[in-house]
Amino acid sequence: MPFSKLGLTEPVTKAINELGYTEPTAIQKQAIPVVLTGKDLIAAAQTGTGKTASFVLPTLELLNNGHKLRGKRIQALVLTPTRELAVQVEASIEKYSKYLNLSSMAMYGGVDSAPQKQALIWGVDILVATPGRLLDMAHQRALHFDELKVLVLDEADRMLDMGFIDDINKIIERLPKQRQNLLFSATISTDVRALAKRTINNAVEISISPDESSKPKIDQWLVTVDKSNKSALLSFLIKEHQWQQALIFIETKHGAAKLVSQLEKRGISAESIHGGRTQAVREQILADFKSGKITMLVSTGIAARGIDIGELERVVNYDLPAQADEYIHRIGRTGRAGATGEAISLVSKDNFRELCAIESRLGHIITRKEFEDFPVKKIVPVSILNYVPKGKKQ
Numbered sequence: 001m002p003f004s005k006l007g008l009t010e011p012v013t014k015a016i017n018e019l020g021y022t023e024p025t026a027i028q029k030q031a032i033p034v035v036l037t038g039k040d041l042i043a044a045a046q047t048g049t050g051k052t053a054s055f056v057l058p059t060l061e062l063l064n065n066g067h068k069l070r071g072k073r074i075q076a077l078v079l080t081p082t083r084e085l086a087v088q089v090e091a092s093i094e095k096y097s098k099y100l101n102l103s104s105m106a107m108y109g110g111v112d113s114a115p116q117k118q119a120l121i122w123g124v125d126i127l128v129a130t131p132g133r134l135l136d137m138a139h140q141r142a143l144h145f146d147e148l149k150v151l152v153l154d155e156a157d158r159m160l161d162m163g164f165i166d167d168i169n170k171i172i173e174r175l176p177k178q179r180q181n182l183l184f185s186a187t188i189s190t191d192v193r194a195l196a197k198r199t200i201n202n203a204v205e206i207s208i209s210p211d212e213s214s215k216p217k218i219d220q221w222l223v224t225v226d227k228s229n230k231s232a233l234l235s236f237l238i239k240e241h242q243w244q245q246a247l248i249f250i251e252t253k254h255g256a257a258k259l260v261s262q263l264e265k266r267g268i269s270a271e272s273i274h275g276g277r278t279q280a281v282r283e284q285i286l287a288d289f290k291s292g293k294i295t296m297l298v299s300t301g302i303a304a305r306g307i308d309i310g311e312l313e314r315v316v317n318y319d320l321p322a323q324a325d326e327y328i329h330r331i332g333r334t335g336r337a338g339a340t341g342e343a344i345s346l347v348s349k350d351n352f353r354e355l356c357a358i359e360s361r362l363g364h365i366i367t368r369k370e371f372e373d374f375p376v377k378k379i380v381p382v383s384i385l386n387y388v389p390k391g392k393k394q
């Protein structure tokens, strides 16, 4: 099905054709017509499904009416949990709006606010922002919402995980009551549902089930390993399989620094990214990772939020995340639309609970691989996916 069938017009379809998008993804097929009619939308879709284009493309159409913005005004606001995601979404908007006369900007904390204030002076059609900096700007009257037409909450579950609920509520209080609301979230948890109830009326709900053909192709496997052997096993995997690139998730920033030095001792160059590094350093490291200058990037969960590297080959869970949803987010960094990715987890016995939660969430056991040189003393049992307590067997 061509994009034009969804109701998109030539300036938009031309830009996406040039990007090589031939077919809309499942979420795009469902969301674009709904957004074009001006309805509110709640969409359960993970990163990697093409969800950004599913709200950006129709929003561009809705805003492309020659409206003349007043200073310090915006027409659409996209709230994102992290600066990295804000930058990435704004970069997509720029590409998609190549043939339109609409402006966009990413705004986030951790950097000097003066240039951002300056950029707002003439108004911006689509502002992509993290909640904290946006509120700051609104308090300073650098920005007014009276011309806002569309609100997008992107990765709503992560914004809630990161504790942005108060900021989001304060922002929403300032917005015109008459507006279109679009909420995207990997999972529609109870908290997300509560946020949606307060913010959104009569929304159309869509859910991209993990079985859709558009689902990113991710080859998941795990290796059970004794904790003390983890860094040696990782070095072995990198060398043995000649990995060219990996994003390696680890629990703590101290752990990240330690792992980098352990890898380097074994002749593997690596870098780490975590909350303790300045914004400028994080951005440089990310740029170097994207360009391939850095091949092994060790990251804590928070630092990696919103990272989009078009052709990320592989993610490694050096430590399993505490939450099953976080696992889904992490592996979503690879296998993006069209490409096949690999997600590898190193699992020691004390991760058994997390493993059970993840495999139950996936609904299947993750393939295990064994390596002769790394025999396991503390065996990790096979997960129970549908555990029925004793005496309650049907």
Ligand code: AMP
Pocket: 020, 021, 022, 023, 024, 025, 028, 046, 047, 048, 049, 050, 051, 052, 053, 308, 310, 336, 337, 338
């Ligand atoms: P997202 O889920 O928005 O993070 O998008 C994941 C990736 O898919 C991005 O790199 C997009 O450029 C790409 N993408 C989005 N829509 C399409 C499409 N219809 N065809 C091919 N690639 C797409």
